Amino acid sequence: MPDLWLPGAEIHDLGDHAPTDQQYPPKAIAHITWDRNATAAAPQDWCTFDDLVGYFTGSGAGNAPHLVWDPFSGRTAQLFPADSRSKSLLSPPESPTRTNRAGRVVIQIEAVFFPYCRYGGAVYPRLVDTPCLGWDRLHAWIASWGVPDLWPMGRPTDFSDHRDEGVWETRGGWYAHAHVPFNDHSDPGSWPDFTTVPTIPPPHQHPVPPPEPAPARYQVTINGLPYGYDARGYQVTAVGRGLVSQGFGGHYHSGPGPTWTDADTENYADYQRSLGYAGQDADGVPGEGSLRRLLGYVPGPRTVSTAHVVAAARTDPGAEQGHRTYGSEAAIVEQALADEGLLEQRWVDGSFGSRTVAAYAAWQRRCGYSDSDADGIPGPESLHRLGAARGFTVTD
Missing domain, CATH: 1.10.101 (Muramoyl-pentapeptide Carboxypeptidase; domain 1)
Structure with missing residues (x-):
């Protein structure tokens, strides 16, 4: 099976994976981010790769593609695995297909580009005028998923659209956003060729540093x-x-x-x-x-001994600041109290000190205890209830 994640890509997994509709042939969809409107007379500064990744991993997650590609440096971020649908296409109820899912794979790529963007002192009218660094790696990975090197509705050369439901449902290959039925965008306007990959930056462009090494993944x-x-x-x-x-x-x-x-x-x-x-x-x-x-401690499996937590609650408040009688178990209880809104996150430190005792007393009162039964020293019943609420196991 091919790699689910593009080798060398920066992974920002959004979760929310969903299968594609396997009865349709494999596809790749070409987009540009087109985040600014510029013209030949009024070019605008390029919007950065990090800004677009931040958008798609934040407020724009509902429109996120599989891949965000920087054609100037070759950096690529991946948000969904290849076998999941992504979310960059409109898929209205009247569409005969779920457009984001209509293929064995439907891999969507957003090139970080808009026409007449200014980068490094040069202006780029079309995506193909950029260095297109990283395209060969990206193309090879998509081809490994069985997407043929074909444009069933024609390779995009301008911003006109052409949509054909029959072609979309029956032919695999590469599609411009401008080709997808029941969508209204006309990008990308151009796209690099499958065989000719620019490797030398155009004149007057400042050198582009190579991508940084990928973070450790073990x-x-x-x-x-x-x-x-x-x-x-x-x-x-x-x-x-x-x-x-x-x-x-x-x-x-x-x-x-x-x-x-x-x-x-x-x-x-x-x-x-x-x-x-x-x-x-x-x-x-x-x-x-x-x-x-x-x-301040080393976390352990989510199992808490009642006897250990009681010992911590009786020992830590009177000991030296930060003393940890049973640090890993106390931290599990503290995190549960923080998740219940009873303890500030900064006091989740494995020391069952006076603030933790006060927070646990508040939990006991929430459980219906009062007076000496809500003294902040854990009892089996209240501790079991906290464990059940926050997903840890309690032993005697």
Whole structure:
């Protein structure tokens, strides 16, 4: 099976994957972002790749393609795997096909470009006038999914549209947005050829730096839990929140969340460098030492001993500031209290101190306890209720 994710692309998985309609032939759809209206007489500065990725991973997620492609540097971001539909096409109820799904694959590419954009001091009327860096890699990956090197309605050469439902339903290949039935856009206006790939920038363009290396994409296991790309679980959220609280959240467009993405790796690499690590020791995948320094404890499986939590609640408040009797288990309870809105996130640190005791007392009152039964020292019944509400297991 071909790669679901374009090798070398920056991965910003939006989730919300959905299958395509396999009875139709495979397709690729060519778009340009066309985020500004410029003319030959009034060119405008190019809108950056990072800005467009930020849009599609934020407020524009409902219109997101599979791929965002920067033809000036070759950088590419992928938002959906190849076997999922994406969301850049109109698909009204009157359409005979679900246009975003009408193929064994329906891979949609948004080139970060608008006509007469100005980049590096030069003005580019058409997409094909740009260097089209990265096109050969992108094209080869799409071809690996069985999309033939054909334009069933003609390769786009201008901004006129042509839509034919019969061709759309029966022929695989490349389609301009201007070719898709029941859509009203007329982009992309031009598209690079399948065989001729520009490799030399046009005159008067400043040199374009090569794309940065892709973030590390491997996992490690620490105390029974995974970390690194595509790791999932509460510990990933805990790391992300810890990074944000320490001022290392600059790569997040949303989140942090329970699935480890490239943004987590990049933020963690910034944190590692702040500790003096370098090279492979600062590749953004945690080690036990840096993880403990970030969180103050090492997360463990989501199982909490009532006896341990009670001991922490009785010991930590009177001990030295930040003392952790059972840090990983206390942190699970603290995070649950924070998720219930009873404890500030910054106090989720594994130390069952006075603020955590007060938050737990508030939870006990929420459960209907009062007076000495709401003293902030966990009891089995209230702890089981918190575990059931927030997804952790309680043992005696």
